[in-house]
Amino acid sequence: xxPDLSVEISGLKLATPLIAASGTFGYGTEYxxxxxxxxxxxxxxKGLYLNPRPGCPPPRIWExxxxxxxxxxxxxxxxxxxxxxKLPELRKLGPAVVVNICGxxxxxxxxxxxxxxxxxxxxxxxxxxxxxxxKEGGILFGCDPDLAARATEVVRAGTTLPVIPxxxxxxxxxxxxxxxxxxxxxxxxxxxxxxxxMAIDVETRRPRLANVVGGLSGPAIRPIAVRLxxxxxxxxxxxxxxxxxxxxxxxxxxxxxxxxRAVQIGTMNFVDPSVWSRTLEGLADYCRRHALSSITEVTxxxxxxxxxxxxx
Amino acid sequence: MKEDERAVLVxxxxxxxxxxxxxxxxxxxxxxxxxxxxxxxxxxxxxLLLRRPYSICSxxxxxxxxxxxxxxxxxxxxxxxxxxxxxxxxxxxxxGTSFEPPTEGRRPVIVxxxxxxxxxxxxxxxxARAGVVAKVxxxxxxxxxxYLKDDFAELGMDVSCTTEDGSFGWKGLVTDLLTxxxxxxxxxxxxSCGPSGMLRRVAEIAAERKVxxxxxxxxxxxxxxGCCLGCVVFxxxxxETEAQGxxxxxxxxxxxxxxxxxxxxxxxxxx
Numbered sequence: 112x113x114p115d116l117s118v119e120i121s122g123l124k125l126a127t128p129l130i131a132a133s134g135t136f137g138y139g140t141e142y143x144x145x146x147x148x149x150x151x152x153x154x155x156x157k158g159l160y161l162n163p164r165p166g167c168p169p170p171r172i173w174e175x176x177x178x179x180x181x182x183x184x185x186x187x188x189x190x191x192x193x194x195x196x197k198l199p200e201l202r203k204l205g206p207a208v209v210v211n212i213c214g215x216x217x218x219x220x221x222x223x224x225x226x227x228x229x230x231x232x233x234x235x236x237x238x239x240x241x242x243x244x245x246k247e248g249g250i251l252f253g254c255d256p257d258l259a260a261r262a263t264e265v266v267r268a269g270t271t272l273p274v275i276p277x278x279x280x281x282x283x284x285x286x287x288x289x290x291x292x293x294x295x296x297x298x299x300x301x302x303x304x305x306x307x308x309m310a311i312d313v314e315t316r317r318p319r320l321a322n323v324v325g326g327l328s329g330p331a332i333r334p335i336a337v338r339l340x341x342x343x344x345x346x347x348x349x350x351x352x353x354x355x356x357x358x359x360x361x362x363x364x365x366x367x368x369x370x371x372r373a374v375q376i377g378t379m380n381f382v383d384p385s386v387w388s389r390t391l392e393g394l395a396d397y398c399r400r401h402a403l404s405s406i407t408e409v410t411x412x413x414x415x416x417x418x419x420x421x422x423x
Numbered sequence: 424m425k426e427d428e429r430a431v432l433v434x435x436x437x438x439x440x441x442x443x444x445x446x447x448x449x450x451x452x453x454x455x456x457x458x459x460x461x462x463x464x465x466x467x468x469x470x471l472l473l474r475r476p477y478s479i480c481s482x483x484x485x486x487x488x489x490x491x492x493x494x495x496x497x498x499x500x501x502x503x504x505x506x507x508x509x510x511x512x513x514x515x516x517x518x519g520t521s522f523e524p525p526t527e528g529r530r531p532v533i534v535x536x537x538x539x540x541x542x543x544x545x546x547x548x549x550x551a552r553a554g555v556v557a558k559v560x561x562x563x564x565x566x567x568x569x570y571l572k573d574d575f576a577e578l579g580m581d582v583s584c585t586t587e588d589g590s591f592g593w594k595g596l597v598t599d600l601l602t603x604x605x606x607x608x609x610x611x612x613x614x615s616c617g618p619s620g621m622l623r624r625v626a627e628i629a630a631e632r633k634v635x636x637x638x639x640x641x642x643x644x645x646x647x648x649g650c651c652l653g654c655v656v657f658x659x660x661x662x663e664t665e666a667q668g669x670x671x672x673x674x675x676x677x678x679x680x681x682x683x684x685x686x687x688x689x690x691x692x693x694x
Contacts, residue, residue: 137650141675145427145515145648157652166670169690172645172653174473179645183652186670329472381473381646382465384427384515 114398115405116391118152118373120350121298123235123273125152125207125373127391128406129363132354132377133158133211133237133277134183138197139204142384150387152373153207155301156193158239160213161222163189173310173319178329178356179378180308182322185213185242190223194230202232209235211277212266214252215245220262224269235273238266241281241304241326253279253288253304260291267296275352278302278343280332285339286346293347301352301375302343303336329378330356337365344370344411358386360393367409425648426451427515430464432506433488439567442494442538443504444480450487452479452517458546459639459679462516463647464491469502474515476644476674478542478616480571492541492570518647520679522546522637525555527611530581534601534625536562539617540570542639546614551578558583558604562597562621566590598624605632612637615682619690626682636682642673649675656680657689 118128126149133155136142166186173180188196193210201208210233214220220238227233240253240262252258259276266274276292278285280303289300305326310319318324336355344351350373353366358379366374379386394406403409430447437443452462456479463474482489493503506512522542525531531550533543540561550557559575562585569591575582584592585600593600598621609632615625616639629636645651655670656677668686671677 135646135650137648141649143425145425157650165666166652166655168657169653169655169670170643171655172643172651174471177472179473181645181651181653186652186655378472381648381651383513384648 112404114395114403116394116398118407120275120352120372121273123153123207123209127152128367128373128394129387129390130155130209130352130373130375131206131380132375133239135377135380138193139201139206139208140197145384146380147385147388148205150391151206153209153234154201154204155209155211155237155375156197156201157187158185158211158213159187159190159193159223160185160215161190161219163187163192168321170319170321171325173325175308175310175327176331178327178331180310180320180325180327181305182320182325184322187213190226198230198232207234208232209237209275211237211239213239213242214262215242217261217265221265221269224266224274228270228272233272235275236266236270237301238262238274238276239304240276241279251279251281254282256288256291259288260295263292263295263297273298275299275301277304279304280306280335280339286342289343289347293349297349299350299352299372300343300347301354303332303339303355306332306335328356330358332356333362333365337369340366340371341369341413357390358382360390360397363390363394364397364409367406368411368413370411370413372407372410424455425516425518427513428452430512430514432508432510432512434508438492438570442492442570444490444492444571445503445506446488446490447512447514448486448488449514452514453482453487453489454484456482456489456517457521458549459521459542460517460519461647461678462491462514463518463644464515465513466499466502466506467511467513469499471499473645474647475499476518476647478538478639479517479545480541481544481548492538494538515647519674520677522614522639522679524549524553525612529609529611530556530558531612531614532558532560532601532604532610534560534562534597534613534615534617534621536597536617536621537568539615539621539639539641542616543614544571544574547575547578547580551580556581558610560585560597560600560604562586562600562617564588597621598628601625601628605634610634615639622682623687626685626687629682637679638682638685639678640673640680640685641678644674647674657686658684659686
């Protein structure tokens with residue numbers, strides 16, 4: 112009997128525990144026949160503001176050991192064009208549609224939630240809180256537990272859809288942010304977003320990215336992400352979605368065992384679009400080998416001798 | 424129709440101390456690509472993470488083969504030049520836009536330098552099949568940088584070369600030769616691919632003389648599929664808007680662009 116690979120995240124029903132990470136899968140249709148959509152539980156679309164944004168000047172990306180930097184600058188088409196032009200095709204693909212929303216002000220997050228609440232075909236909202244708050248001098252919402260909580264509150268007030276703040280690792284204690292957004296009404300949390308990082312061309316002595324600093328993603332960040340997922344899963348009761356350099360079933364299982372109920376795949380999808388079917392088959396195989404009837408049985412099964420570890 | 428195809432190395436031709444033409448058996452790529460398109464290549468087990476884009480250089484659909492021109496510039500390209508016969512790479516493609524063939528009778532002019540020469544071989548193969556002779560201007564630092572010059576001549580193209588050191592052909596920059604060629608006769612269409620400085624100069628010359636000009640732009644790419652928005656080129660918007668233009672993807676709306684669409688001043692760091 113094939114193990115049950117479906118998962119549910121606070122009302123968001125996913126056929127598989129694999130989600131396409133926002134910013135790595137466009138508006139869903141770009142990959143065409145190269146990916147197996149049946150293996151993807153949900154697509155988190157590119158982050159949207161109310162209005163279109165041009166993004167940063169190039170160079171926007173740079174490969175680093177086992178990873179990549181990106182400073183795309185949230186180039187996006189705005190929520191109105193997304194609904195009119197991209198959502199109709201996206202809905203036909205199969206995976207649930209999770210819209211990732213960005214805001215330059217708290218009001219903008221709220222407005223996006225209200226707009227999307229009434230849109231057919233949207234199954235969930237992921238809050239990108241790694242956006243600069245223009246009213247507070249550009250501090251990222253996600254770096255301040257108060258702002259993160261308030262962003263979650265306004266989104267919560269605007270919609271009955273599942274609300275999932277996407278947490279930034281660039282904080283002193285991610286569990287503080289996680290608990291605050293949970294109290295503010297989040298249905299789940301996804302983590303981690305990229306890690307601020309940079310690279311330099313030593314011959315020209317210029318940064319590799321036009322924006323100087325970008326976000327690091329890919330296998331290099333996976334151990335950092337696994338640790339943060341583990342700690343967050345201990346701190347909150349709401350489901351955790353794990354993100355960070357996942358490129359195989361084994362990688363995904365690290366996150367599930369650490370406490371995640373589902374995972375997102377981003378950078379590794381560029382490297383090998385067959386990652387979806389490979390990973391799903393690997394998860395099914397793992398369940399069979401361990402005599403598990405459902406992938407949900409893996410979540411939070413880390414065996415730590417002698418209680419919780421100290422420090423770190 | 425793009426696919427992730429396993430391509431097997433079946434032949435190699437050494438072009439210079441640091442460049443090779445690699446022939447891969449990949450039936451789907453060889454049959455479906457159009458000149459100007461590229462493929463996102465990765466060598467399993469080799470240290471780099473992201474795939475790298477390579478222009479498809481030539482193809483033999485009846486044999487199910489295509490070739491890529493590889494110049495050693497780093498770890499990945501070196502590994503490719505050392506790939507043994509029978510070695511496998513994964514090619515995701517064909518991707519991107521292609522060169523539009525000329526519609527008019529006047530001889531088209533092609534300007535190419537460095538690895539930018541690559542996409543024009545298959546383009547000239549298709550021109551030759553249509554009975555069109557193109558004026559092909561190849562530029563390089565030294566004579567061994569003039570990749571495939573004899574192959575273009577064998578296709579019946581009218582080839583002229585420039586080298587900066589004078590070791591072959593005309594001494595100087597290929598863009599200086601271009602102005603001479605255009606002084607003699609105005610082509611219906613100009614095509615270019617190569618170092619960014621060369622492309623900007625060709626674009627200037629073409630704009631001055633009002634010659635339609637298609638350019639193939641090289642960019643670092645993340646996904647190659649239109650999702651990550653890493654490879655963008657700043658282009659004009661079709662109508663008058665507040666924004667000067669928009670960022671378009673070199674992997675999807677390109678790599679072949681109409682040169683007059685590109686806002687060249689906004690791209691100071693092309694790669």
